Structure formats: structure tokens, C-alpha cells
Amino acid sequence: MEIGRPLRKIVVEPVRDPVPRRPEREREPAPPAGPPAREPVHR
């Protein structure tokens, strides 16, 4: 894209996250956290 002659370097640090969070209901379910823990075996 044509943006013309560069003028200066700037630093932009947004206070708020520029990436919007998806609504809770639209989020994909979290994957299972691993194999189910085994029950302790008592001998």
C-alpha cells in the first residue's frame, strides 16, 4: 500500500488490549486436561 514518505518512528502502547475477547458463549470448549487420574489402589 502506498503510504508516502516515512516521517518518524513512534511507539504505541495501548492501555486496553486491542484484540477483542470473544463472548463467553462463543468460545470453544477447553480440551480435556489429560487422561483421568487413576484411583489409588489399596492393597
Place this chain on the structure above:
Amino acid sequence: MAASPLDGPPPAAPDYASAVEAWRVWRVGLRDGAVVLLSLFADAAWEPGRPLDAGCATRRRSRLLPWRVPPNDHPAPELDCSCGIYGVATQEAAREYLDAVRYAPRGRRVLGRVGLWGDMVESEQGWRARHAYPIEILVPLPTIAETSLRRRAQLEEIAFGLEAYAVPVDVVPYASVRPATGA
């Protein structure tokens, strides 16, 4: 003696505390069956929910060893390079790229506002940035006289898919974003 945290130069204060809003045009493509935004000229996919981070893919010929063309290794964007994520200052400037086919792959294109942040290069008519994410996406819809119903249905489907970015997606009459001619 341990160095004090107050030693050294103070960190530079940011110039702006909110993302710079610019305009740009994206191509639309499919990745893993999902509709995604693609950069117009670079082969970069904009993932929903994640900022796009720029790197410098430009290569420069070595002056001492001219047969070598090593990649640049500086962080993007640099003042004297062309790297970074681009945005233009006005919608009018961005609209020129909706139909332009010069240097860019063909395909469906959409227009929108983009937030730019991080280290940036401010230019006469826009910016180059380290990070970017869409703010608003406009899907131009031709009139029935200009296109088939099937094509219009595809565009509606594209608009639905782009809602994964969690930003406003509007289907707008193509005439409202078409580059002005003859004026």
C-alpha cells in the same frame, strides 16, 4: 555493589496510549476450512483472536559480497525499510485497493479499519506497524444487477465467517465503498 534499578536511562514514554486506527484492504481466503483475512500483498493470514505480528522478510544485497542476498534481521518496522503491517489514513485511500490488481493476487477483497500498535513508522499518508488487529470489516456487496444470487450468497457466507474476529462485520452496498471515478 549491585546495580540499582534506577541506573541507566529511563524507558522512553509511549507516544500514544491507544492503538492507531487506520484503513486497509484484505483478501479473503480459507484456512483449515475457516474464512480468514489475508494480507493484500504479503502471504500473511490474520488469525481470529490473535494480533498479527510483523517481521522483516525483505532481503538486501550485500555490498561486499553482492552475490549474497541475506534476509534482514532487524525488528519490523524500520524507518529505512519497507517492512511492517500497513494501514492508510483515509477510507478513500484504502478503497483504491479494492479493485486494484497490480502486484496483488486476485480474489475476494474486503475493506476495514485496523488497529495498529507497538513500534511504528508514521508516514505522510499512513503507518507501518509491528502489531495489528481488525477493528471493523466491511464486505462490499454488488447489486443484483451486477452479480448472481449465488455470488451474493457466497458474500453473505464470507461475512458470517468473518464474525470469528469478534469485531463488527457489515455487508455494505459495493457502490458505497467503490473508488470514486471521474471526480
